[in-house]
Amino acid sequence: xxxxxxxxxxxxxxxxxxxxxxxxxxxxxxxxxxxxxxxxxxxxxxxxxxxxxxxxxxxxxxxxxxxxxxxxxxxxxxxxxxxxxxxxxxxxxxxxxxxxxxxxxxxxxxxxxxxxxxxxxxxxxxxxxxxxxxxxxxxxxxxxxxxxxxxxxxxxxxxxxxxxxxxxxxxxxxxxxxxxxxxxxxxxxxxxxxxxxxxxxxxxxxxxxxxxxxxx
Amino acid sequence: xxxxxxxxxxxxxxxxxxxxxxxxxxxxxxxxxxxxxxxxxxxxxxxxxxxxxxxxxxxxxxxxxxxxxxxxxxxxxxxxxxxxxxxxxxxxxxxxxxxxxxxxxxxxxxxxxxxxxxxxxxxxxxxxxxxxxxxxxxxxxxxxxxxxxxxxxxxxxxxxxxxxxxxxxxxxxxxxxxxxxxxxxxxxxxxxxxxxxxxxxxxxxxxxxxxx
Numbered sequence: 372x373x374x375x376x377x378x379x380x381x382x383x384x385x386x387x388x389x390x391x392x393x394x395x396x397x398x399x400x401x402x403x404x405x406x407x408x409x410x411x412x413x414x415x416x417x418x419x420x421x422x423x424x425x426x427x428x429x430x431x432x433x434x435x436x437x438x439x440x441x442x443x444x445x446x447x448x449x450x451x452x453x454x455x456x457x458x459x460x461x462x463x464x465x466x467x468x469x470x471x472x473x474x475x476x477x478x479x480x481x482x483x484x485x486x487x488x489x490x491x492x493x494x495x496x497x498x499x500x501x502x503x504x505x506x507x508x509x510x511x512x513x514x515x516x517x518x519x520x521x522x523x524x525x526x527x528x529x530x531x532x533x534x535x536x537x538x539x540x541x542x543x544x545x546x547x548x549x550x551x552x553x554x555x556x557x558x559x560x561x562x563x564x565x566x567x568x569x570x571x572x573x574x575x576x577x578x579x580x581x582x583x584x585x586x587x
Numbered sequence: 588x589x590x591x592x593x594x595x596x597x598x599x600x601x602x603x604x605x606x607x608x609x610x611x612x613x614x615x616x617x618x619x620x621x622x623x624x625x626x627x628x629x630x631x632x633x634x635x636x637x638x639x640x641x642x643x644x645x646x647x648x649x650x651x652x653x654x655x656x657x658x659x660x661x662x663x664x665x666x667x668x669x670x671x672x673x674x675x676x677x678x679x680x681x682x683x684x685x686x687x688x689x690x691x692x693x694x695x696x697x698x699x700x701x702x703x704x705x706x707x708x709x710x711x712x713x714x715x716x717x718x719x720x721x722x723x724x725x726x727x728x729x730x731x732x733x734x735x736x737x738x739x740x741x742x743x744x745x746x747x748x749x750x751x752x753x754x755x756x757x758x759x760x761x762x763x764x765x766x767x768x769x770x771x772x773x774x775x776x777x778x779x780x781x782x783x784x785x786x787x788x789x790x791x792x793x794x795x796x797x798x799x
Contacts, residue, residue, distance in 0.1 A: 451664075519664025520595045524617055531619075538616035538661065569618075580617045582597035582661035 374454045374471070374512045381446040382454060382514045384471060388440050391474030395447060396433040398470055404441020411436045416478045425466070430480045430505045432466040445471050450516040450587060453579060455543065457511055460576070464515055464541035466505040468587060473511030481506045483548070515541055519582030531573035537584040544576020589688050591669055591719040599660045599667050599686060599721045603653070609693070610660055610686040612648035620656015627651050651689070660686050665723035668786065672750070673717055679748035679786075681712040688718030722748055725790035733779045740776040741787055751783020 375383045384392055386406055393415055411434040413422040425431040437443055447470055455462055480503050507513055517540045524532045526546055551571040572578050590602040601608055627649045652658055662685055694713045714720050728747050733739045758778050779785055
């Protein structure tokens with residue numbers, strides 16, 4: 372079920388019989404054809420168990436199931452939309468940034484605080500995104516929201532990328548992240564450059580960064 | 588010298604090879620390679636520059652970014668405009684200045700009444716020398732040429748920056764009666780005369796003039 376960008380802030384999805392699409396509730400802008408929208412009580416996949424997991428992880432953005440035959444246009448809050456196609460790899464993204472995704476993708480939650488020790492625990496606090504994040508895995512597409520345009524930066528061995536926690540949107544692939552500081556203690560006390568913390572992403576994959584330091 | 592390039596219209600990429608740039612505090616969104624970020628207390632011209640900026644309210648929260656690699660800057664999804672300076676002086680509000688080559692000198696200059704009508708204070712920031720600067724604007728800015736034969740009037744809220752030998756003064760397009768009560772919404776303009784370039788953004792800041 373491919374997504375097509377209509378504008379930088381609006382995406383169109385093909386809905387085919389027998390296939391399911393999940394979207395953030397209320398994000399439908401228009402549709403053609405015979406399409407049904409059902410609130411997803413469990414907030415996505417894996418039934419009640421998945422729902423409980425997401426509740427605990429605070430990754431339970433209200434979703435709806437989209438089924439039928441036709442095309443649906445999605446957008447939300449005038450935010451920019453980025454379409455990410457997955458080919459067996461895993462996408463890590465906050466649930467409230469997920470505009471819509473293919474039902475063929477396996478949805479889960481992941482504890483991010485386990486990476487990078489104490490600094491990993493601090494990560495959630497600094498990014499304001501909690502200690503858990505939503506994962507999508509498999510073959511299919513997801514539409515992700517960002518404030519401002521999205522920059523895609525590849526991460527490779529020996530080529531880590533540092534990201535401002537507030538500008539971080541999502542990442543994919545086999546990537547480890549930890550919080551790092553680019554300044555000494557002297558700078559931290561009283562006279563910061565405003566860049567006290569960065570997320571250091573290393574491994575192999577891609578990170579998506581928004582052109583803004585504002586939350587959605 | 589640091590290489591400035593736009594990555595889309597809202598992200599500035601700066602390639603550094605051991606050199607440095609000055610950037611708005613907190614504007615880094617990502618980097619590759621090794622970078623250090625250091626807050627600059629003044630923003631150039633040493634103690635004297637700092638004192639001037641304190642007095643004028645053109646106090647920039649500036650950091651020095653130094654390193655090897657690529658650093659990406661953005662500011663609240665604003666559009667970014669690149670300006671190449673070859674010895675001339677650029678006048679711009681400090682709030683619209685995203686990043687400057689460290690070879691450029693920054694200072695403050697008196698703008699008089701214009702600044703207060705823009706809601707920006709009486710002083711503006713100047714950038715001088717040879718190198719690149721990046722400005723943020725609300726919407727993509729256009730560059731308009733001013734010649735002695737073709738002066739230009741600009742809405743104070745849409746004015747972004749200017750370079751060259753330009754004289755500017757403030758004018759009102761309305762008489763006293765229109766000022767009290769009704770107005771056309773375009774009560775004040777800045778008039779530019781001389782030879783130079785004016786950067787205009789497709790959006791109007793809230794100004795004192797704009798509310799009349």
